[in-house]
Amino acid sequence: MGFDIYGLKPKENLKRPAMLDEDVTKMSEFRQEMYFETKEKWYDANPGVYFHNNCWYWRPLWAYVCHVCDHILTPEEQNSGCYNDGLEIEQERVDLMVVELEIQILMDNHIRHEEEYNKRLEDMPLEECNICGGTGHRDDAYHVGECNSCKGSGKRKQFDTKYPFSAQNVENFVKFLSQSGGIQIF
Numbered sequence: 523m524g525f526d527i528y529g530l531k532p533k534e535n536l537k538r539p540a541m542l543d544e545d546v547t548k549m550s551e552f553r554q555e556m557y558f559e560t561k562e563k564w565y566d567a568n569p570g571v572y573f574h575n576n577c578w579y580w581r582p583l584w585a586y587v588c589h590v591c592d593h594i595l596t597p598e599e600q601n602s603g604c605y606n607d608g609l610e611i612e613q614e615r616v617d618l619m620v621v622e623l624e625i626q627i628l629m630d631n632h633i634r635h636e637e638e639y640n641k642r643l644e645d646m647p648l649e650e651c652n653i654c655g656g657t658g659h660r661d662d663a664y665h666v667g668e669c670n671s672c673k674g675s676g677k678r679k680q681f682d683t684k685y686p687f688s689a690q691n692v693e694n695f696v697k698f699l700s701q702s703g704g705i706q707i708f
Contacts, residue, residue, distance in 0.1 A: 525580040525606065531613065531703025532570035539564060570701025575691065582687040583695060586635060590626055591619045606708045613704040623696045632692040639687040648677035 539560050546557050565572055575583060581604060588600040594615050595603075602609040611619075626632050650656040651672035658676040660669045668674040699705065 523606075524574055524576045525584075526708045527573040527698070527702075528706050528708070529570040529572070529698070529702030529704070530610065530706060532568060533701040533703065534568055535701075536564060536567035538568075568701070569697050570699075570703060573695060573698040573702075578685050579688065579691055582639065582685050583691050586632070586687065586692060587619065587623065587695070590622050594618050594622065603707055609707045611705050613702075616699050616702060616704050620696060620700045623692065623699070627693060627696060632689045636687050636689040643683045646680045646683060648675075649680050651676055651678045 541557055541560055542564065544557070546554055549557060584600075584603045588595055588603070592600070595611070599609060599611065623632075651658075651669060653671035654660050654669035654676065656676040658669050658672060658674040660666060669676075672678040
C-alpha cells in the first residue's frame with residue numbers, strides 16, 4: 523500500500539508528451555519501455571504533478587508535516603492524510619505549508635529530526651515475538667523449526683521501527699508541494 527499525492531494545478535515546466543495519453547496496455551514491449559521512461563522523465567521535470575511514498579515512509583513524513591504545520595492543517599485533515607480518502611488541500615494553504623517547511627529545512631531541523639527519530643527507534647526495547655510466543659521455535663502449518671520472525675531469539679524489534687524517517691524525503695515533498703498548486707492525497 524502506498525500514498526499517491528497529486529498536484530491540483532501543478533506548474534508545468536515541460537509539456538506533457540502525447541505518448542502518456544495512449545493506452546499502455548496496447549503498446550509493444552519496446553514502446554512500453556519508452557512510455558515508462560518518458561513518464562519518469564516528465565515527472566522529474568514537473569515535480570508538482572505527483573508524489574508517492576509507500577505507507578512506511580509516508581506516515582512519519584506526514585506526522586512531521588502535521589507537527590510543523592499544525593496551525594495550518596485542521597485536526598481532521600491531519601487525520602485524513604493518513605488514509606487514502608482523497609483529502610484535498612487548496613493552494614493557499616499548501617503555500618503556507620511550504621513556507622513553514624522551508625524554514626525547517628533552512629535551519630536543518632528536518633535533519634535533526636531524522637537523527638532524533640532514528641535514535642528513538644534504536645533505543646526501543648525488543649519485544650516478545652508474537653509469532654512464536656517468545657519461544658524462538660515454531661511448529662505450525664506455516665513453519666517448523668527456528669522461528670523465522672525472530673531468528674530463534676524469542677525477541678524482535680517493535681513494529682514502529684518499520685517506519686523510517688528521511689530528511690531527503692521531506693525535501694522531495696516540499697519540492698513537490700511548492701509546484702503542486704494544491705494537493706490531493708490518495
